Amino acid sequence: MASGGIRINLSxxxxxxxxxxxxxxLERGSLVAVCPELSNPxxxxxxxxxxxxxxxxxxxxxxxxxxKQILALPGDWVDVSPxxxxxxxxxxxNSARLAVDGAGRPLxxxxxxxxxxxxxVWLFSGHAPESFxxxxxxxxxxxxxxxxxxxxxNRSH
Numbered sequence: 001m002a003s004g005g006i007r008i009n010l011s012x013x014x015x016x017x018x019x020x021x022x023x024x025x026l027e028r029g030s031l032v033a034v035c036p037e038l039s040n041p042x043x044x045x046x047x048x049x050x051x052x053x054x055x056x057x058x059x060x061x062x063x064x065x066x067x068k069q070i071l072a073l074p075g076d077w078v079d080v081s082p083x084x085x086x087x088x089x090x091x092x093x094n095s096a097r098l099a100v101d102g103a104g105r106p107l108x109x110x111x112x113x114x115x116x117x118x119x120x121v122w123l124f125s126g127h128a129p130e131s132f133x134x135x136x137x138x139x140x141x142x143x144x145x146x147x148x149x150x151x152x153x154n155r156s157h
Contacts, residue, residue: 005021011064013067013068013128013133014154016155017151017152017153018154019031019033019154021146021147021148021149022147022150023147026073026142026148030070031067031069031070032146032149033066033148034068034145034146035059035065035146036059040138042108042137043137046136047061049101051101051132052066065146066133068133068134069124069125069126070121070122071092071121071123072088072116072121073116074116074119074120074121076116078113078122079113080110081110082110083096093126094126095124097136098130102130108137112138116139117139119141119143120140120141120142122138
């Protein structure tokens with residue numbers, strides 16, 4: 001996992017602000033910067049539709065790293081439905097998926113429910129219902145994580 005530096009968050013997925021990236025152990029609840037995996041079909045759709053905009057700090061493919069919270073770790077069971085997700089049987093508040101994007105286009109199909117595989121995490125942002133996270137693209141490899149993020153300054157909505 002790469003680390004170091006400052007990340008400016010301008011998206012609605014988390015409060016606007018400055019975040020310091022470091023290399024820390026990945027834990028449930030950790031905030032991480034992640035480069036979306038271009039091999040994932042949902043990420044490709046998001047890139048084509050402009051959900052993932054380029055900024056100063058980019059990942060492969062010219063996309064910005066996403067800031068998301070780790071919701072589930074390897075071995076956790078994630079149940080996915082359009083109405084929301086459950087982790088190890090616990091319902092996650094504000095986790096319902098949107099059926100269509102802001103332009104009325106259908107969003108990628110639901111990821112498959114199941115156990116989070118070794119070397120992966122499940123990401124979520126309960127800050128905004130339209131957040132593009134694992135509800136749309138499924139679990140993410142540890143290799144895609146660029147660092148853990150700690151707020152230096154942010155403005156809550």
